[in-house]
Amino acid sequence: MYGRGFWDSIGYRFLKSVNIQDVLVFTVAVVFFAWEIYALSVGRATARSGLPDNYGNFEKNMRPIESGEQKDSFSFGVVGDPHSSGTFERLCEKLQNEPLSFIVITGDFSKRCRKRYHDFFIYQCANTYDLSVPVFLIPGNRDVDYDNTCGNDISMDQFRSMYGPENFCFEYSGCLFVGVCTFPDHVSSAGGIDYLENTLAARRKKGQKVFVFTHVPSVMKPGLKTGTFKERNRFIEIVNRYEVDYVFASHYHGYARSERDGTVYLVTGGGGAELAETESFGGLHHAMVLAVDGDSVSEKIILAQSRQKPSSRLARASLAYLNPVLAKHTAGSIAVNLLVFAVFCRSFGKCLLRANETKRSIAGR
Template identity: 30%
Template sequence: MSGRRLHSLAAWLAMTGGGLGIVLAFYVAAHAWEHSRLPFPANLGNARAAALLAQRPDPAERLKFAIVGDINNGVETFEAVIARLREEKDVSFLLLLGDCAADPNPHLHDYFVREFAETGLALPTFIVAGNHDVDAGKFDYTQFESLYGPANFSFRFHGDLFVGLGGLHTPQKRRETLAFLEHTLRDARPAVRRIYVFMHFAPTAASGIPTDGFDDSTEFQALLETYRVNYVFSGHYHRLARTEVNGVVYLVSGGGGARLRHDQFEDIGLFHHLTLIEAGNGVTSEHIIPIPPASLVAQGLEHHVERFALTVLVPAFGSAPLLCGLMGLAGTGALAWGVSVLWRQRRRGSRRPGRTHDRAPDARVPE
């Protein structure tokens, strides 16, 4: 390939890249501005949700609440889950089973909070910490509790006890959580009808739910059986699964948006979903609502560009205006250079004299 053609190719690439840079600058600026306008949701977090729930009257007949687990990178699917939830009536609260952030990073938690705010959901929303939500040195329990309220919590509603166990991901916190669970169950068991426990890991290696190295699992399981806990809801596995061990129902509901995984399960529960629980008249029923996953384009390209820009690039540059300004300048410069190169080449080509060819003289026929 000649030098002139290489120069032309570089110019076209610069124009294409420059145009994309300008578009991305406007795209990031629009999303950053939109996120900056969203306040922290007043209904998200364990202390906030408990305060809101305390203001609500107990349901006259049946209690109804929603469960969603493992959002991770699947924000578009999570938005579809919430849209479906908004169609339901008489839901008292929502409980998130952990891994709401893709990784234990303050910027990713902030991204999740803003995306949650965009849904406009007003239900009291509790959250337990998942292994992608907390990690010492990255986003520890102090930061988690500052943002979402206590990692371990309990509340009573409709004559039932609800216990959230988010402190499972460090040895010290796990021992505190075990003591919290025992104390809470011992004090409340005589006065409540049903007990529901929420945690990220399932504390059982029984048939139907594989183990994932959850330390102290047998001690947790012994407490659940001793105090006749009715249900344990967990996530971690990106799917749906259910089993019952010694009178305790273990329901895995990890289909809130994260990429589905086979793990060690059968394929029957491999779909995104919303879980609704209804309790009344001595009966607890489970309603599983399948949610179609977001398209590959939406779930992949658009979401990852937005998330990468807002959680990696913006923090690295210190502010969205600086990042977008530099992207816009770089894109404009590349576009202008490419246009100027092609214009000069075209101008030179138009000035180049045409080639002349020697032609044989006309043959003349003698008269």
């Protein structure tokens, strides 16, 4: 079937000389170098593209909403604690099919408050989530080093630079929307509460619907355990005084709804993080869609199954783990690369020697 030229060819003899150890060395080397190249390319692409223009609490993101077409009826999305997960990717796919005017993420959109996890979130925003409407971001305890205990994590100043102010507000179609920064109760959230009070005092209009977004819940359904924040009582007093219609929060990894003094308190923390409860107690991966039509507001829950795409796992591992090591330990990275390359060349050379020995053995017969 094959001529003598094939059997005597260096390629065939080389393949015959390869053993299991060589296959293992070649495979490890190829995977190692391929992952490095991919990680570096993803890192450069993320640095080059940055956060898409429709994400963040910047004035440029709010201005088109306030100055654009005002509608009698509209919808907006709310989701909390996505943790940059694959489940959140699936929720985004479903939110794309909803006629939304904007989306608010109520905190913990990053897996951790280290920059490398924010890099992964930004990569996902630019390459995976495919959300075309404005997306506003409430800072959560996983997004910011709020108590200054970690040193090298994202500070509030860095958050502002990356995503815009932590407190924000805008008006749309006769409704007022206010984002308020709150953190767990061992640190103060007074700045956010002051902002809420001042904003409502200045901009609250009679007959206007008001929606407030924060990370840590102020009111929870009885029996569900979660943290709150120091200024909780003052927050509730302000909400009652200005007759806020809805307060959205997350932090608790699940769904909970309660009403108090005419205000609906919705906890929507099932955006992708590990769930806190069983399904019967609100343990659902979900997002919320609120439809406003005149004086009425309807609520819809968007459900999704937990999942993680292999491509997202690879991107997370590259941006959150490999790239920081390559950047921090440059000399060590070069040394490891040289070592892997040397082992690869050594195995390759041994295979060539064995191939030549095979040729001489055949020639001597």
